[in-house]
Amino acid sequence: MKLQRVGVIGATGLVGQAIVEWLLRFGYLPDYISLFASQSSDGKSLTLGQKNFSVLSLTEKAIQTLDVALFATDAAVSRQWISIAQSRGVVCIDNSSAFRQDPSVPLVIPEVNGHVLATHPQVIASPNCSTIIALLALAPLHHTLRMKAFTACTYQAVSGNGTEGLRTLERERQCGDSFSEIYSDRIEGNVIASIGIPQGNGFTDEEEKLCHESRKILASPELQATATCVRVPVERAHSMALQARFESSVDLAMAEEQLRYAPGIHYTLTSVATPFRCAWNEDCFVSRLRKDPFDDKQLLLWTVGDQIWKGAALNVVQILNRL
């Protein structure tokens, strides 16, 4: 039983709902959980984890009744309300990108850098889903081998765009036509190598986040990370092919040992993890670990994780648990 008064902001979205479900699973009492969303959802009721909740629109009065506010909102909403919540002494955990690069805000994956929570920060940011899934696999290797660089090619599920992504895939499956308002092309029977906003250098912001966030989380300001982020017609769970370069020559057996005992990941030697099997799992799944035949300092691997759970909602609630 956890008696903190927890508010979930953006509670009607996929991540917001999953946050409420994880709170219940971790023993937070329904009566102490308040759900907030935009005005259009005011008064709506939601059944999550077999409990009924009513959704309210957020007010300054409401926010000061909370001990903790969990934000599953976009960066603009987070920025607006977190400054208000903060001034009322409410601890905020934010899933948006608003504060991730703020030097005064820790960016946390509990299994990787949970120790930074010891300073009792008032605002904590949760990383982008792809960063969490990549680093859960790479951090254990980094800690013993010191990672200098990595490259990621992603295979990202449509639920990364929330219910709108799922609905688009579903409609395209049923009608054959393209119904995409969120994608530049149909996604069913297709892949789209463009996620996020194009930057001047040819990368997208989604691709750059992976680098900036990894540097902060691993406290490795010189880490070199490049990515190609690709949307695939998969409902749920992001996959990625990673190639990582370390300071010195890598012993494969030792790397395997690191992954076998690392928290939050499930390492498989022989089978290949797929998003269809790994969705709705707390752990991320690492497979196909192998050495680069041309570079003794490089490893390749394949990792898959539920980006709504560990990539977002579960990570937020795990941060709360660690506070």
Place this chain on the structure above:
Amino acid sequence: MKLQRVGVIGATGLVGQAIVEWLLRFGYLPDYISLFASQSSDGKSLTLGQKNFSVLSLTEKAIQTLDVALFATDAAVSRQWISIAQSRGVVCIDNSSAFRQDPSVPLVIPEVNGHVLATHPQVIASPNCSTIIALLALAPLHHTLRMKAFTACTYQAVSGNGTEGLRTLERERQCGDSFSEIYSDRIEGNVIASIGIPQGNGFTDEEEKLCHESRKILASPELQATATCVRVPVERAHSMALQARFESSVDLAMAEEQLRYAPGIHYTLTSVATPFRCAWNEDCFVSRLRKDPFDDKQLLLWTVGDQIWKGAALNVVQILNRL
């Protein structure tokens, strides 16, 4: 009008049929094209390019009536029949892996190394589909910048497994269940990071082909190529994210210029090529060219090509045209 007597071996498969269609498009006369397949297809008739053909089972007698035999068969069948055809003076172009690493057999992408055909070889091998699609984009860069290494992450269509791949995806779409005999997991709504036969070093033969074949085609025995090959629920056209390292620092504008005027590819600066749009095209489509922000000698790019056409059938017929 081309009066060579051409046999297509394995003519009932996706690649075999596409070879016949490309022969007709290039002006080969239907009466001079013979279709062969396994005994189970003997006597079957096929309509391709609005012409009717009857399919025969291959015999030693039949093969010696040909000037050229085009093999869209598996390696075992190619090995068996090419030695017979060769002894009868028939020129053979083989789409299988049987002779690709044979030092006496040229491995040819006409746009890349068509000059090796000047020696009038009697057996010519056509590369694996992923090799063709990767090298059409990389070879023009290699020729001016000297490529030292590249990494590929692929997004390969189910028709890479022929009609069986297409049928599997179709059935899984209709019934929801997994019907896969050729895949280790369902492919609809999923991605599978395992194509080909696992090798001792953790790579698959599909992944290794890309390296061995690229070395031979580019005559660069020291080229270092690593890959992660992944099947995606796309009907047709393979995509891949490539990261290439060159001998010295790269000028992006010059690299763009190379791609803009390279044969067989269509370079787009702003839009992102998708397999849905690039299927049924002769050209491969290159987009998202960008410099590695951490390494002046590296480029990243995204390339998409119809693996049944340019990745197989069209390449075979283009080799024939060049002879």
